[in-house]
Amino acid sequence: MDLKSLKVFLVFLVFTIMGCASYQPPAELIMAEKAFSEARTSQAGKYAPVEFYEAEKSLGKAKESLKSKENMSKVKLYAYQAQRKAEVAKATADTRIAEEKIKETTKKRRKTVLNNKDAELKATQEKLAELREDAALMKGALLNAAGKVIVSPSSNNERMALLEDELAKKRIAEKIARLENQLRPSARPEKERQIIALQQKILELEAKVGGLKINSAGEARLSATGANARAEKLVVSGTVKDSEGSPCSGASVTLKGTYAGKTITDSNGFYSFSTDESAPQGLIYITAECGEKRGSIKIFSTDHSIKGDIIVN
Amino acid sequence: MKKKLILFTVFVFILFLAGSCGGMKPPLNQITDAKMAISKAQALEAEHFAPLYFLKAKEKLQGAEGAVKEGNNETALELALKAKADAELAAALSKKKVAEEKARTVIEED
Numbered sequence: 262m263d264l265k266s267l268k269v270f271l272v273f274l275v276f277t278i279m280g281c282a283s284y285q286p287p288a289e290l291i292m293a294e295k296a297f298s299e300a301r302t303s304q305a306g307k308y309a310p311v312e313f314y315e316a317e318k319s320l321g322k323a324k325e326s327l328k329s330k331e332n333m334s335k336v337k338l339y340a341y342q343a344q345r346k347a348e349v350a351k352a353t354a355d356t357r358i359a360e361e362k363i364k365e366t367t368k369k370r371r372k373t374v375l376n377n378k379d380a381e382l383k384a385t386q387e388k389l390a391e392l393r394e395d396a397a398l399m400k401g402a403l404l405n406a407a408g409k410v411i412v413s414p415s416s417n418n419e420r421m422a423l424l425e426d427e428l429a430k431k432r433i434a435e436k437i438a439r440l441e442n443q444l445r446p447s448a449r450p451e452k453e454r455q456i457i458a459l460q461q462k463i464l465e466l467e468a469k470v471g472g473l474k475i476n477s478a479g480e481a482r483l484s485a486t487g488a489n490a491r492a493e494k495l496v497v498s499g500t501v502k503d504s505e506g507s508p509c510s511g512a513s514v515t516l517k518g519t520y521a522g523k524t525i526t527d528s529n530g531f532y533s534f535s536t537d538e539s540a541p542q543g544l545i546y547i548t549a550e551c552g553e554k555r556g557s558i559k560i561f562s563t564d565h566s567i568k569g570d571i572i573v574n
Numbered sequence: 575m576k577k578k579l580i581l582f583t584v585f586v587f588i589l590f591l592a593g594s595c596g597g598m599k600p601p602l603n604q605i606t607d608a609k610m611a612i613s614k615a616q617a618l619e620a621e622h623f624a625p626l627y628f629l630k631a632k633e634k635l636q637g638a639e640g641a642v643k644e645g646n647n648e649t650a651l652e653l654a655l656k657a658k659a660d661a662e663l664a665a666a667l668s669k670k671k672v673a674e675e676k677a678r679t680v681i682e683e684d
Binding site: 312334338341342345346348349352353355356359360362363366367369370 | 655659660666674677681
């Protein structure tokens with residue numbers, strides 16, 4: 262090989278090396294490709310398609326500039342931008358995946374809460390149905406006991422109240438009928454004391470019946486307010502005796518003043534009044550006639566039970 | 575002689591024009607874009623969630639502004655573009671961290 266040929270070869274070699282060097286990708290481009298590959302693995306194409314496309318475009322621009330032998334600093338700049346865009350795409354994909362997880366978990370939790378509420382509602386509905394059934398049974402029982410159908414009550418409470426009243430009236434009527442039988446003239450002397458006792462019992466029963474309330478849940482309980490209301494009715498009782506202290510049986514006793522009434526004493530000279538009114542404060546005037554003998558007393562009532570012994574002469 | 579003088583003047587004028595047009599202007603728009611990207615990242619608390627890239631972006635922006643002052647517009651452009659890219663990455667990483675933290679809390683509560 263002569264000197265001229267050697268020179269030509271060397272020039273060719275230098276150009277070849279220079280040419281290869283210009284196509285050698287810079288570190289920035291290699292890193293950009295790596296970042297892009299990672300973004301693809303992170304499913305950025307699916308979760309962050311816009312950002313992924315931007316990164317792809319930027320990487321293509323960097324490669325193109327390298328191929329077209331542009332200024333290396335420009336190639337590096339494009340590669341740098343491509344790398345950052347690929348990283349942004351990956352971060353955005355990760356963000357969307359996390360957001361999706363939040364959405365799924367929240368949805369799952371809501372579903373669980375909803376299912377629990379449904380179960381609770383179902384249980385409540387079942388309980389309500391049972392209570393309704395009980396109330397219906399109770400109503401049927403009361404209707405049978407009263408022997409009468411109550412028409413057009415506006416609410417359950419009203420219906421129950423009416424039924425209670427009917428029951429109480431029926432019981433009282435039965436007792437009164439029995440008492441009337443016992444009050445026949447033939448039976449009078451022996452039965453008078455029993456009648457008074459029975460009348461007291463009736464009053465007590467009436468008070469108890471009035472206090473019995475049946476609520477919508479089918480539970481029967483004694484209402485304290487009802488019982489008190491009955492117990493507070495005015496009861497006036499006492500004895501009629503003559504000046505020697507002997508009891509005057511069959512004496513006529515009259516109640517005057519705020520309340521009016523008339524009764525007769527029993528064989529022991531005992532009498533009793535009960536009024537339908539609650540016991541207020543007021544003046545009560547009681548007179549007694551035992552044959553030719555008369556007597557009277559004045560009492561100012563302050564309590565529901567008044568004791569008034571009358572002496573006739 | 576006169577003809578030569580005219581030709582010389584025209585040549586000088588053309589050279590002047592070419593010089594003034596080909597010279598790079600300061601990359602003010604790119605610097606504004608970088609500033610906006612940094613503000614957005616700051617709003618997403620990138621200073622806390624992605625401090626490395628946020629600081630890189632700020633440093634590059636400062637470099638770009640310095641380069642403009644020195645009249646090195648080409649370097650200023652490069653730094654401004656890189657600052658914007660860094661700030662965008664910082665913002666994306668902040669969003670990711672917030673979402674991942676929230677997801678962790680929600681899953682733990684479940």
